[in-house]
Amino acid sequence: MASGSRATQPARPLRLAWMATLLAALTGCASMLPKLAAPTLVVTRVVIGGGNLQQQQVRLTFHATNPNDRAIPIRRIDCNLELEGTAFAQGATDAPFTLPPSGETDFDLNVTANLNTVLGALAGGLGHHTVDYRVYGQVHLQGGMVRTIAFDQKGSVRL
DSSP states (O other), X not given: OHHHHHHHHHHHHHHHHHHHHHHHHHHHHHHHSXXXXXXXXXXXXXXXXXXXXXXXXXXXXXXXXXXXXXXXXXXXXXXXXXXXXXXXXXXXXXSOEEEOTTOEEEEEEEEEEEHHXXXXXXXXXXXXXXXXXXXXXXXXXXXXXXXXXXXXXXXXXXX
């Protein structure tokens, strides 16, 4: 038994050295991952569509600006929308698209909102011509080492 424990003692420092080397290599690889800044997403239009007594379909039009010097191939954008500080709707894009390098594009995103929330947001916006919003979520990329980019932005939109 004593000889068995002596045999494992030299293996332990080797194992620790191997793990330290692996950790250093992984840290080096992580620093080489492409850094992508989140696109700027501005809500430019809100269109209330059809629905029922509990849910309402809403189409949001976004203007997206790519702050990166390379294209962002987007598979899907999942987002949540708050109006006047109240959770309003959530949804996702219908089709993939590519945001050009240092470029801009507009896209639509369909969301589902609670009817009571829709009425409250509309009532709040009737006295004003604009409402404050917060949009946040994940941009899911089509491929590459980086798979998602989180975003969280605020602004105001005309109803």
